[in-house]
Amino acid sequence: MDSPFKKSNLPSRSVQALALALAVSSPFVASQFIESSSSLANPASVAVVDPQNSYADVVGRVSPAVVTVNSSGRAASNASRNPLLEDPALREFFGGRIPQQPRRTRGLGSGIIVTADGYILTNNHVVDDADRVTITLNDRRVLDAKVIGTDPASDLAVLKVNATNLPVLPLGNSDGVRVGDVALAIGNPLGVGQTVTSGIISAKNRQSFGAGSAESFEEFIQTDAPINQGNSGGALINTNGELIGINSQILSPSGGNIGIGFAIPSNMAKNVMDQLVKNGKVRRGFLGIGLQDVTSDIAAARNLTEVRGAIVNSVQPSSPASTAGLRRGDVVTALNGTPVTDSNNLRNRIAATQPGAQVTFTVRRDAGEQQFRATLGERPTETARGGSATPERNNAAPETGKLGITVQPLTPELARDMDLRDGTQGLIVANVDPDSPAAEAGLRKGDILEEVNGQQVRLTTDLRTALDRSPNRPLLMLIRRGENTVFVTVRPQQS
Numbered sequence: 001m002d003s004p005f006k007k008s009n010l011p012s013r014s015v016q017a018l019a020l021a022l023a024v025s026s027p028f029v030a031s032q033f034i035e036s037s038s039s040l041a042n043p044a045s046v047a048v049v050d051p052q053n054s055y056a057d058v059v060g061r062v063s064p065a066v067v068t069v070n071s072s073g074r075a076a077s078n079a080s081r082n083p084l085l086e087d088p089a090l091r092e093f094f095g096g097r098i099p100q101q102p103r104r105t106r107g108l109g110s111g112i113i114v115t116a117d118g119y120i121l122t123n124n125h126v127v128d129d130a131d132r133v134t135i136t137l138n139d140r141r142v143l144d145a146k147v148i149g150t151d152p153a154s155d156l157a158v159l160k161v162n163a164t165n166l167p168v169l170p171l172g173n174s175d176g177v178r179v180g181d182v183a184l185a186i187g188n189p190l191g192v193g194q195t196v197t198s199g200i201i202s203a204k205n206r207q208s209f210g211a212g213s214a215e216s217f218e219e220f221i222q223t224d225a226p227i228n229q230g231n232s233g234g235a236l237i238n239t240n241g242e243l244i245g246i247n248s249q250i251l252s253p254s255g256g257n258i259g260i261g262f263a264i265p266s267n268m269a270k271n272v273m274d275q276l277v278k279n280g281k282v283r284r285g286f287l288g289i290g291l292q293d294v295t296s297d298i299a300a301a302r303n304l305t306e307v308r309g310a311i312v313n314s315v316q317p318s319s320p321a322s323t324a325g326l327r328r329g330d331v332v333t334a335l336n337g338t339p340v341t342d343s344n345n346l347r348n349r350i351a352a353t354q355p356g357a358q359v360t361f362t363v364r365r366d367a368g369e370q371q372f373r374a375t376l377g378e379r380p381t382e383t384a385r386g387g388s389a390t391p392e393r394n395n396a397a398p399e400t401g402k403l404g405i406t407v408q409p410l411t412p413e414l415a416r417d418m419d420l421r422d423g424t425q426g427l428i429v430a431n432v433d434p435d436s437p438a439a440e441a442g443l444r445k446g447d448i449l450e451e452v453n454g455q456q457v458r459l460t461t462d463l464r465t466a467l468d469r470s471p472n473r474p475l476l477m478l479i480r481r482g483e484n485t486v487f488v489t490v491r492p493q494q495s
Helices: 037-041 056-065 088-093 266-279 296-301 320-324 343-351 412-417 437-441 460-469
Strands: 066-075 103-113 119-122 132-136 142-151 156-161 182-187 195-206 220-223 235-237 243-250 261-265 289-293 310-315 331-335 358-365 368-375 405-409 427-432 448-452 475-481 484-490
Touching (some): 056 066, 056 235, 103 243, 142 266, 182 243, 220 243, 320 368, 331 343, 405 460, 427 437, 437 484, 448 460
Antiparallel strands (some): 103 119, 119 156, 132 142, 182 195, 182 235, 331 358
């Protein structure tokens, strides 16, 4: 299934991580009327506050610091895929060798000058795989740019040009941005030239759910700006002329703007930029746990009073989390005393903390609250892992009718056939009724059911016992799928 979030410079029916000029809808300021009991009798005493009907002064100050970024690089030739070149006569004519014509790809985006001596922020996908990058200044000068560093995980890159006394866009505090604030976006959409759009902040802490998002760090500012190709890496500013975001993606079924755009917060961009300039790479904190959101059903299954926090679904052996004493099933509610809203919030905050730092977690375990201190490691480079585990055979597997699944014990032979790690135990989901609570919860054939309500399940009777103990509450199931584990809640059918 295609995700609606994509980083691409080509139109598609899904989200494009375009060169966005995140704009925010037309500004509006309503006149405010202040009335008192005396003013009702005397209309002349009504005070009117003049609306702000222009941002020209702000735009005039900051627009010279927003530049156009052009990139180019070599691409593999598609000549070998051309069926005409498979013609034996043509191959004989060329002596058995088909000439390969070099082809270059070109990209267009925007960038933001953040220092007077030529450091520029842009998106990683604007300069990815480029062997030449140039920037065009507001005064039409074209300068060669060097890529100082890139960070695909945040979709940020830092460029450097050999120049001095350049105009600079000051960085604002993106944490202070509020939903409803007016924002302006500046960039070069579709190469038409620098363009300014306006609107409001629609939401904060957004996350895309595209492929590979497990290896990315996202906490987007959402805006209703009209966004188009060519604006990636452009500026999202507040009405004080401060940078609050770097335009990165849009959500669209057609590739064109529909008013759902996303910008990387300036605070995240500053952290990444400082590390790239200093070290050429980004170091991130690492705890060694798998996380997922606390849903309403999970909260009910765990007797939690609030639907917030992040539940731990896996703990890596010998990791900082394991050393600190964290366990699978713990619900993390705060980090260093600050509440955790969801798993993405906690994951980003851990990553933004430098390796070697000590952090304190507030955890709900069983019926009580505990605190754990951990020393963060350095996040390793992630590789794609996992797959779909499906049993090759299905021996008379007992059914659990209230859930809509058929299960069977995981034997050593089945574990070997499914290429599972040594010591994996549980129940194999041999079949899922498509019109059942299990199917609605996302269970699949081949999933390994390891725990139910915190209790290990090895036999089908273990599952039935758990079901009998919680007939009217959702079951909290720990599922192994490939190399990953995840908590799933299933509400049994009521007879």
